[in-house]
Amino acid sequence: MLVDRRGQVGHVIVGDARTIALPDWGRMRAGRGRLRGLRLVHTHLGDEPLTADDLTDLALLRLDATVAIGTAKTGDPALAYAAALSVSADADEPIERLDPVPPGQLDFDFQEWIREREEALARPARTRAVGEAERAVLVSVTTGRNRGDAEMQIAELRELTRSAGVEVVDLISQHRHRADPKTLLGAGRLQDLVVHALWSDADLVIFDQDLTPTQARNLGERLELRVIDRTQLILDIFAQHATSRDGKLQVELAQLKYRLPRLAQRDGSLSRLAGGIGGRGPGETKLEVDRRRVRERVARLERELKQLRKGRESRRKQRKRQGLPVLSIVGYTNAGKSTLLRALTRSKVHVEDKLFATLDTASRRLRFPRERDVIITDTVGFIRDLPADLMAAFRATLEELDDADLFLHVVDVATPDLDRRIEAVHRVLDEIGLADTPEILVFNQMDRMPQGVGSAIAVRHRGVAVSALNAEGLQELLERVATTLFEEDIPAFRRHRLQIGVEGTGV
Ligand SMILES: Nc1nc2c(ncn2[C@@H]2O[C@H](COP(=O)(O)OP(=O)(O)OP(=O)(O)O)[C@@H](O)[C@H]2O)c(=O)[nH]1
Ligand SMILES: [Mg+2]
Known part of the structure; x- marks a missing residue:
């Protein structure tokens, strides 16, 4: 009863x-x-x-x-x-x-x-006030033997959540032999999750692991809360931070592509839900319509992006004709890439303590002595396990990297999992076929480490230690760039002292 x-x-x-x-x-x-x-x-x-x-x-x-x-x-x-x-x-x-x-x-x-x-x-x-941030319970489920870096992963999920403007109110983690195909979490931890979400008055639940469409649906229905996974969270951040037409279209395309299989999946299993709860949710016809609309929109976005791509290509060609070497700043998100561009060119590109603050490539001209100019570009940051849909969508932006003669690979020297992050960046570069472009490892934020520690790490990796924020170490970095690009020996440069000039933004 x-x-x-x-x-x-x-x-x-x-x-x-x-x-x-x-x-x-x-x-x-x-x-x-x-x-x-x-x-x-x-x-x-x-x-x-x-x-x-x-x-x-x-x-x-x-x-x-x-x-x-x-x-x-x-x-x-x-x-x-x-x-x-x-x-x-x-x-x-x-x-x-x-x-x-x-x-x-x-x-x-x-x-x-x-x-x-x-x-x-x-x-x-x-105690909640109007306009307060949404509240999320984070969930992390590790399986098999890959529990080693769970803590780092969770720390990163917290950062991602914060970057999306959402407050973290609780964390539920579980290590399982095997993920539950229906709900990822086991039944016991799922109970905990319900109760914790209730206690902390959460608006949504964010999973560190990617959910299959079935898991996402089951969890959403059982928790009666919005359930998203890491990929969706990253897509949300991208959507919030996209400013250019290009960026917005790319993110929307990635979001739709992520959503499509989830829509398609839903109606196949409307009839019977676990736990004896009667089926609900929109009927088939609406889903059919939704799916068709999404497909149409995807096609339109793809057409539009193709157009924009042509424009971009012609700009790149023009640049190539000028014959200027291209220096691209790459690196893990929030490492300080934009800050470095700012410091090097004294320009006002956007810098923020958020993951994925930069989504669009920004190019500036950097002048070396003897009238030698270099184009320097700032790019979107990388992250480990970059969602495939996002990679595909951002391929166009990442194409800019094809032109690079040299990468400045910025690393936040103060992060504990520095090696993993370097590796994650290398993996992305490898995936887009750019593993062979030469790079200079730039160990940034050395001001956050005790004196000498940043430089020691840099020496060990044959990189350069800098503090983009305090404009320290830039001289040495530029010398390294010059030797690599112009194959000039350092002593000759020392004599001239590097005077960098900056020119307008119309590259
Ligand atoms: N202490 C310190 N903070 C720095 C330094 N360089 C950058 N930061 C800070 O690190 C945060 C991220 O800097 P950004 O330049 O936006 O980093 P990014 O790599 O462009 O990040 P995304 O575009 O989000 O991938 C900002 O809060 C910066 O002020 C540094 O040398 N020292
Ligand atoms: Mg940036």
Whole structure:
């Protein structure tokens, strides 16, 4: 039976020995941070306590309480086992169980009890102000043997979340032998997730691992919260930061391509959802329409991007005719690439302590002594496991790198997983066929390290240590550039002292 707050029986459901099918919850949706307003009282065929499935339903459906009444050998009711979600964030367990008693002795003021619990739950919600950032629970599930760098991964997910303007309110992590194909997380951690999201009044859940369309759908439905994965988060950041026409179109294209299989997948399994919850969501016809629209839009975007690409190509050709060497700044996101461009050219390109602050290539002219000019370009940052759709969409932007005679590969020297990041950048360069372009490793942000440490790391990697922010080490860097590009020996340059001049932005 499903019993509402007034004590009225709304549904009587007859199941079989193994399962009961609960009704469609569509119209009985709980508000955010609230319980459903329904308690489930059901019988078990033996004198058996609440099962794992009972507790999963309790959590996922956010029931007020669940009660199982066992049956004695005689056929009489045995004990009543009751449980509810823990309402205090200090609780050790997501679920609170009452001591089993014969059903007749399950005697307390339910109205009062549930009122207190809802109040405890509503407390975090009340402190929220209008215009406040969205709140997210982060989830990380590592599998098999690849748990080694889980902490770094989580730290990076936090940074990505912050860059998207979302506040992190909680973290759930799990190491599993194998990912659950339906929900990624195991049932127990899923309960934890529901309860933590409830406690922290979260608006969305962000998974560090990419979700299959099926997992995304299952989780969204069970949590009744927006569920996104790392790829979507990165796409969101890109969408927020895109400024040029090119950038906006590329991001939109990547987003649509990511969404398409998720739309297509949905209707195939509308009929039966796990846990006996009736199917809901938009009907097939609407999905058909959605899918067609998305495909049309994808085609249009691709056409438009092709046009823009032509313009870009002719600009590149023109530049080539000028015969100027091209220096491209590449590196992991937030390493300080734009800051370095600024420092070198004293220009005002956009710098921000956010991942993927730069999405568009910006080129400036850099003047070396003896009238030798170089084009220097700033590019979009890289990240490990760059989503494939995004790579494809940004291929056009990355094509600019084809022209580079030399890469300035900027590394944040203060990051603990520096080697991994260098490797991640090399992997992307390799994927776009540019592994052979010479590079100078630039260990930036040395001001954040104790004296001498940055330079020591740079020496070990045969790079140059700089602080783009404080304009330190730039002279040495430029000398290295000059020797590499013009094959001139350093002493000759020392005599001249490098005077860099900067010219307009119309490259
Ligand atoms: N302390 C210190 N901070 C720096 C230095 N260089 C850059 N930063 C800071 O690092 C943050 C990121 O700098 P950006 O230049 O935007 O980095 P980016 O590599 O262009 O980043 P994306 O475009 O987002 O990939 C900013 O807050 C900068 O002020 C440095 O030498 N020292
Ligand atoms: Mg930048």
